[in-house]
Amino acid sequence: MKTNRFSIILLIAFSLISCKRNVDTKKSYSLHDSTNFKKHKWLKEYALCSCIKFSFNDDEMIKSDLSFTVYKGITDYGSPLVYQTIDSASKKAAFSIQPSQIADFSGKKAMLSGCINYYESSKLDSFVKSFDRDSIETPK
Numbered sequence: 131m132k133t134n135r136f137s138i139i140l141l142i143a144f145s146l147i148s149c150k151r152n153v154d155t156k157k158s159y160s161l162h163d164s165t166n167f168k169k170h171k172w173l174k175e176y177a178l179c180s181c182i183k184f185s186f187n188d189d190e191m192i193k194s195d196l197s198f199t200v201y202k203g204i205t206d207y208g209s210p211l212v213y214q215t216i217d218s219a220s221k222k223a224a225f226s227i228q229p230s231q232i233a234d235f236s237g238k239k240a241m242l243s244g245c246i247n248y249y250e251s252s253k254l255d256s257f258v259k260s261f262d263r264d265s266i267e268t269p270k
Contacts, residue, residue, distance in 0.1 A: 166262065169205050173216065173258045174249055176201035180220035181245035185227065212261050219257060223248040 179197045192198075202213060227244035229237040248254060 169207075170255070170258045172201055172205045173207070173212075173261065174254055176205065176213070177216050177220050177254055177258070178245055178249040180217050181224045181248050182242070184221045184224035185239075185241035185245060207261060215261075216258075219254075220248070 176198065179195075179201065183192050207213070224241070224245065227239050227241055229235075229239050
């Protein structure tokens with residue numbers, strides 16, 4: 131049951147993201163950068179999954195989901211440091227989501243909305259672009 135709930139949450143999150151396309155972001159890449167554009171997009175989606183993971187803190191759901199493995203495979207940054215750094219930033223983003231100030235919501239948090247805002251932020255864009263293969267130093 132928890133796995134289905136997590137799958138539904140991810141499906142909703144990705145559906146919301148695909149509804150809002152940022153055309154200006156695509157214009158900043160030239161044709162030869164299309165591979166980087168895809169890798170950046172996928173690494174941002176990995177960051178979104180990570181934010182959701184830390185927001186809901188449900189290990190059983192995460193164990194049943196293959197998203198992290200898939201994103202690590204298709205982005206292929208090589209160094210586990212990239213994913214650890216993204217996880218750390220995503221955890222910070224998840225924990226910074228503030229409870230609602232509306233009394234009717236009893237201090238609950240809009241976690242999916244907060245993670246989507248993190249995913250769409252220019253700060254995450256810049257952060258992800260800093261991981262281009264040329265700038266990554268693999269620890270020895």
